Amino acid sequence: MISEIKYMTEKYSNLQFYGYKNDALLRIEALILEHSGTVLITDANVAQAQSGFLDALKVSQLVIAPGEKTKNMQQVEAICDFFNDAQLDRGGLVIAFGGGVVTDVAAFAASIYLRGVSLLLVPTSLLCMVDASIGGKTGVDTAWGKNQIGSFYSAENVLICPQFLETLPEMEVRNGIAEMLKHGTIADENHFADLSDVISKPFALTDIIPYISRSIEIKTEMVQVDPNDKNQIREKLNLGHTFAHAIEQISDYSVPHGKAVAWGLLLAAELGKELKITTPETVKIIEKAVCDLFPEPCPYSPSTLFEYMKTDKKRENESIRFLIPNEIGNVVIKPTSIENPPSFFT
Numbered sequence: 001m002i003s004e005i006k007y008m009t010e011k012y013s014n015l016q017f018y019g020y021k022n023d024a025l026l027r028i029e030a031l032i033l034e035h036s037g038t039v040l041i042t043d044a045n046v047a048q049a050q051s052g053f054l055d056a057l058k059v060s061q062l063v064i065a066p067g068e069k070t071k072n073m074q075q076v077e078a079i080c081d082f083f084n085d086a087q088l089d090r091g092g093l094v095i096a097f098g099g100g101v102v103t104d105v106a107a108f109a110a111s112i113y114l115r116g117v118s119l120l121l122v123p124t125s126l127l128c129m130v131d132a133s134i135g136g137k138t139g140v141d142t143a144w145g146k147n148q149i150g151s152f153y154s155a156e157n158v159l160i161c162p163q164f165l166e167t168l169p170e171m172e173v174r175n176g177i178a179e180m181l182k183h184g185t186i187a188d189e190n191h192f193a194d195l196s197d198v199i200s201k202p203f204a205l206t207d208i209i210p211y212i213s214r215s216i217e218i219k220t221e222m223v224q225v226d227p228n229d230k231n232q233i234r235e236k237l238n239l240g241h242t243f244a245h246a247i248e249q250i251s252d253y254s255v256p257h258g259k260a261v262a263w264g265l266l267l268a269a270e271l272g273k274e275l276k277i278t279t280p281e282t283v284k285i286i287e288k289a290v291c292d293l294f295p296e297p298c299p300y301s302p303s304t305l306f307e308y309m310k311t312d313k314k315r316e317n318e319s320i321r322f323l324i325p326n327e328i329g330n331v332v333i334k335p336t337s338i339e340n341p342p343s344f345f346t
């Protein structure tokens with residue numbers, strides 16, 4: 001792990017890897033000294049689980065409610081009010097310390113407060129570490145859909161320290177693995193196979209940690225060639241997400257993002273099978289991994305999900321752009337008619 005950390009830190013300038021929380025603390029303290037003022041946003045679960053670490057940081061902290069329902073415009077306004085109350089000026093630093101909900105909403109607030117202030121992301125969930133903290137997408141949900149308001153805003157620093165994951169509930173580890181399986185399905189058959197092997201039997205967080213850097217690498221490389229999601233490279237990272245966003249919305253966000261992505265991965269493969277893009281063997285491989293992670297089947301039918309997908313921002317004119325795995329390690333984009341959808345959705 002130490003050699004991987006050194007390699008990754010040298011390779012990606014805004015990513016910093018730390019094996020120990022004490023070293024992460026020193027780095028954050030140094031960044032605080034470089035700025036005119038610092039505020040930190042976290043959620044109530046993280047504030048409790050990481051209280052010792054947070055107490056050591058002598059900065060103003062706002063603790064928001066945990067969960068996807070916090071990711072909205074009212075919360076953005078409350079966070080901006082907090083920045084103002086703390087007299088954060090244009091030389092200030094915002095630290096988003098938490099899972100993907102905290103980093104998405106706090107980073108969006110940081111991107112618009114005074115037209116943008118410095119941002120440090122400290123992901124504390126696996127899903128955020130391998131995916132949400134990488135690539136500069138920020139955003140919130142609205143009544144008309146998930147992530148419908150947001151910005152591209154790169155954090156100057158993203159601090160990766162797997163020791164934060166020690167307090168993460170087991171189910172949240174599984175949610176993070178879902179995004180890692182997605183990375184493997186998009187770009188690396190071996191990564192997918194390694195992860196599938198780990199989750200095929202009882203496993204611990206320590207079994208997953210060695211694969212974190214590969215997931216970060218896959219996401220970072222795709223983002224670097226297509227930072228603003230314009231060239232159909234970054235779009236591939238949406239594999240499973242058209243289904244996942246519909247699952248999250250229809251469940252009123254009671255299904256967490258990671259689990260929805262896992263089910264979305266399988267649904268995308270099943271759609272691919274019907275369209276003769278995905279082989280039955282590939283579907284079986286994905287199905288096995290998804291069932292090992294989340295044994296219960298997706299409770300929503302494709303036709304129910306299709307109704308919700310019509311509002312997804314990946315909808316283009318009269319079609320929805322589905323990402324389909326044609327084999328493990330490779331995906332294709334398949335625009336699908338809304339008027340005449342494949343029979344999978346009827």
Ligand SMILES: NC(=O)c1ccc[n+]([C@@H]2O[C@H](COP(=O)([O-])OP(=O)(O)OC[C@H]3O[C@@H](n4cnc5c(N)ncnc54)[C@H](O)[C@@H]3O)[C@@H](O)[C@H]2O)c1
Nearest residue numbers: 045049066099100101124125127131132137164167168257
């Ligand atoms: N911006 C992007 O590119 C991007 C990419 C993927 C996902 N996302 C977004 O990320 C969100 C999902 O992220 P998530 O799965 O981290 O959700 P989350 O932020 O809700 O975190 C999951 C749960 O784990 C808790 N938690 C986090 N770290 C902990 C720790 N160290 N100890 C104990 N508890 C801890 C949280 O309080 C929460 O209850 C979704 O809103 C999704 O849309 C964004």
